[in-house]
Amino acid sequence: MTDIRLAVDVMGGDNGPSITLPASIRACRNYAHLNLKLFGPESAIRPHLYGLPPDVKNRISIVDVTTQISMDEAPTSALRYKQDSTMGRALKAVQAGEADACVSAGNTGALLALSLFLLRPLDGVKRPALISTIPGNNKKRVFLLDLGANVTQDANALYQFAVMGSVMAETVEGVKQPKVALVNVGVEQNKGNAIVKEANKLLLANKDINYVGYVEGDALFNASVDVIVTDGFVGNVVLKASEGLAKFIAREAKKAATKNIWTKMLSFIARPVLKKIYNRVNPDQYNGASLIGLRGIVVKSHGNATEDAFMYAIQEAMKEVERQVPDKIQSKINHALVNKAE
């Protein structure tokens, strides 16, 4: 198997090295073709590598960087002053071709801004997008984008999100002719605002995508489609609201659980079930999200990702490298631009 080289921002996320390093080392043990460049203070990283078998140790290198981007730093400030932070240097390694992908649990706004600036969008891509999966019908993983890389509504951008999402479902999930749907306030053709209607028209005209039309919000966790497209404002709010709702349900269930012996028992039995459900509705936290449409692969793990979640983000990055996602997006986008011009 061809070697895969990942650049890991060790300092990103609320828990930093205490999460990112165990996950990175575990990934290296599990995958013999994985090579890691760890970006962070050497003094913080080195102790974690003691006692590792040489065949694992040899595939890990440390790039000593001490500057960090805090979780509340403004993107503009990161762009201006923090290009040589752990995150910035990890992205520069991808830019220079020294790594195949970057994984970070750091500040999302800063990661978007630095990725856009350093890696640049693919030819013809108007706006890169943040994509993740949510649970659908029958254990299906449904791709949802944009999750907030953009906040302006734009019909052409929605059209391109559909194209890029379709590539993700096909290459990462292996779905043939993935069904793509557009979020709207109703499923009838006359519903929605001008931007959604225009995007719908563009999508209907592109026979290269298996576009199935509008879906409403209630289809989001009950989808039989493979890709759901919406603008970054709606995607961001709806995903965070789902997190909020999952937390609310957990809270209510906990409250109910303290009432009597029956509900205490209930809580004991219900906890693993609820936890599993909670993980599934927190796709971003659990699965990580990918920034797509760039000349490079960037996977964002959640700020308070667990070791498992960060490990998952590493696996996601490996998959995208193996399946050459950016090349495939570039090819589909070229097609889409030709289709649109016709």
Added chain:
Amino acid sequence: MTDIRLAVDVMGGDNGPSITLPASIRACRNYAHLNLKLFGPESAIRPHLYGLPPDVKNRISIVDVTTQISMDEAPTSALRYKQDSTMGRALKAVQAGEADACVSAGNTGALLALSLFLLRPLDGVKRPALISTIPGNNKKRVFLLDLGANVTQDANALYQFAVMGSVMAETVEGVKQPKVALVNVGVEQNKGNAIVKEANKLLLANKDINYVGYVEGDALFNASVDVIVTDGFVGNVVLKASEGLAKFIAREAKKAATKNIWTKMLSFIARPVLKKIYNRVNPDQYNGASLIGLRGIVVKSHGNATEDAFMYAIQEAMKEVERQVPDKIQSKINHALVNKAE
């Protein structure tokens, strides 16, 4: 107590008279100052009134209307051909001052279109809005608007939604100086698109409202504020997504419940808890939604409302009549327009 006169669209909703009539009669029994005009086919209504005590029966009148608006009828078609339907006639009774409010579980799009056309917006109101409550922190009821009366983004409309939502929290819930927040993709001042930023500026300038700034999606079911404002596209999608998520959780819990004797027991104990939670996250279905900003009171019960839910919509309409919501909105909107002009 002053008499309250409600116009009820008996035929609206998936279940029509089998839900709306028992709820209406129950309301009449409970509230001695309630008078109802029931709009529907006399032959369908009359049998339900047999055997009622005269003091209840005397407060119920039937307006024999046979034309109905189907649940999938386009708003434009309702507007053009169905003004004399059960829904249209109930609204006309409000327009003519023969009823104080209209309650319907019918087609939302048609109800919005007919209400706008027949009742007209209050002076200075750009866009009426659909408002309902979602659960917040500490059993608080949080008003959320717009839930889809409008699909175009507009800073001035968001500003007015905030003013109208504030009036609802103050008059209907009795909250002093209700805290009002605006949905955005982050809480920092630099976050969001141009429309949200402009609305934020307008709200900061109006000292008449207790505006506390931005909230993100995850605050939606965990809010310490009283009113949450967003545009109708986001509001509609996020509310429906919450319904979808609640259904997903119910489905998953049911699946888990069939696995063994423990989880079967769990399911038995958990069902009432889950149902209660489900009702709370389906505010629209449970509480009904009000169309505000018009020269009249219109309460929309969910299409598949139960008898309890329809009863709740009637109580909501009574509350809004008693507290003269439209007058209070008019007064606050006048203030807001002056504040903005200064």
